[in-house]
Amino acid sequence: SPSPPPVLPVLADQDAIGRAAGLLRDGGLVAFPTETVYGLGADATNDAAVARIFEAKGRPQFNPLISHVSGVDMAETLGDMGETTRKLAQTFWPGPLTLVLPRRADCPVSLLASAGLDTVAVRMPDHATAQALIRRAGRPLAAPSANPSGGVSPTTSQHVADGLGDRLDMILDGGPCRVGLESTVIAVDGDKVRLLRPGTITRATLEAVCGPVETAAPGAIEAPGMMASHYAPNARVRLNATSVTPGEALLALGPDVPAYQGPMANLSVTGDLVEAAANLFAMLRALDAQTPDGIAVMPVPHEGIGEAINDRLRRAAAPRG
Ligand code: TXA
Numbered sequence: 508s509p510s511p512p513p514v515l516p517v518l519a520d521q522d523a524i525g526r527a528a529g530l531l532r533d534g535g536l537v538a539f540p541t542e543t544v545y546g547l548g549a550d551a552t553n554d555a556a557v558a559r560i561f562e563a564k565g566r567p568q569f570n571p572l573i574s575h576v577s578g579v580d581m582a583e584t585l586g587d588m589g590e591t592t593r594k595l596a597q598t599f600w601p602g603p604l605t606l607v608l609p610r611r612a613d614c615p616v617s618l619l620a621s622a623g624l625d626t627v628a629v630r631m632p633d634h635a636t637a638q639a640l641i642r643r644a645g646r647p648l649a650a651p652s653a654n655p656s657g658g659v660s661p662t663t664s665q666h667v668a669d670g671l672g673d674r675l676d677m678i679l680d681g682g683p684c685r686v687g688l689e690s691t692v693i694a695v696d697g698d699k700v701r702l703l704r705p706g707t708i709t710r711a712t713l714e715a716v717c718g719p720v721e722t723a724a725p726g727a728i729e730a731p732g733m734m735a736s737h738y739a740p741n742a743r744v745r746l747n748a749t750s751v752t753p754g755e756a757l758l759a760l761g762p763d764v765p766a767y768q769g770p771m772a773n774l775s776v777t778g779d780l781v782e783a784a785a786n787l788f789a790m791l792r793a794l795d796a797q798t799p800d801g802i803a804v805m806p807v808p809h810e811g812i813g814e815a816i817n818d819r820l821r822r823a824a825a826p827r828g
């Protein structure tokens with residue numbers, strides 16, 4: 508039978524959010540904006556709905572999902588929050604920090620969403636539409652980034668429509684994402700905190716609140732956002748480029764850019780890394796769409812949120828599996 512026409516983004520007004528909440532309660536898939544990237548949402552407590560996320564993304568089933576919550580109250584119904592976790596949530600929520608907690612015995616989240624682990628990842632997004640959607644659905648929403656597995660994360664509703672428009676029930680449009688990089692993911696065990704995925708909430712920022720933060724052991728796929736090849740455009744990505752070869756596209760940063768006539772985008776003309784993070788995925792996509800031989804990326808300082816930007820770039824450049 509012919510496949511249904513792809514869905515188009517709809518403006519996330521109260522009416523649309525109400526319809527989206529109804530679709531989610533019925534086991535549907537709804538893409539929604541957050542401050543980081545667009546999420547591909549489903550009722551986290553519904554096994555079949557969560558399974559549809561993996562199917563739509565083509566995502567390996569061992570890769571667990573974040574449950575998006577309306578606040579600490581909802582988070583506490585899913586996982587055990589100790590003193591350290593509470594302090595981190597109070598400081599950084601709503602916001603781009605995901606907490607991996609021990610799963611409560613009565614945790615209602617589908618085991619499929621935790622990929623069989625005895626932990627559950629929770630985050631409260633800092634976005635009015637996402638918060639309203641969770642409240643009106645009345646349950647946690649499992650949501651990975653709304654892109655086919657391994658591809659570049661979406662920072663606009665159009666990116667979502669391009670990648671997954673024929674595989675979901677609704678796309679809520681809330682404009683471009685303010686942060687542009689996925690949340691920082693940390694595992695909290697008692698007062699021990701480990702960084703599983705760097706993000707715009709940096710290690711230094713976390714350490715000011717909770718003391719030393721360990722790095723997850725290299726090679727261990729604790730958070731599969733840690734898989735080597737991820738966030739990859741079609742074109743080969745070349746890092747730390749100080750010159751461009753004809754045929755390549757240039758992803759520049761800062762005021763001092765090699766003269767170049769070919770496809771080019773600048774992450775931040777002033778070298779502002781917050782602006783660079785917000786632009787990263789959209790610019791990778793825009794350059795990739797011009798089908799260059801490769802994308803040459805100028806060096807990004809490995810300081811502050813530069814750590815998260817370099818993490819995503821390293822994965823975009825990694826040999827494809
Ligand atoms: O900003 C974000 O985090 C976005 C928006 C939509 O909220 N979501 C997102 O989801 O990036 P996703 O599925 O692309 O990445 C989730 C990350 C992965 O690295 C996954 O391995 C990790 O969180 N994760 C989820 N549950 C986990 C768990 N129980 N233990 C360890 N890592 C977990």
Ligand code: MG
Nearest residue numbers: 651652660689
């Ligand atoms: Mg992702």
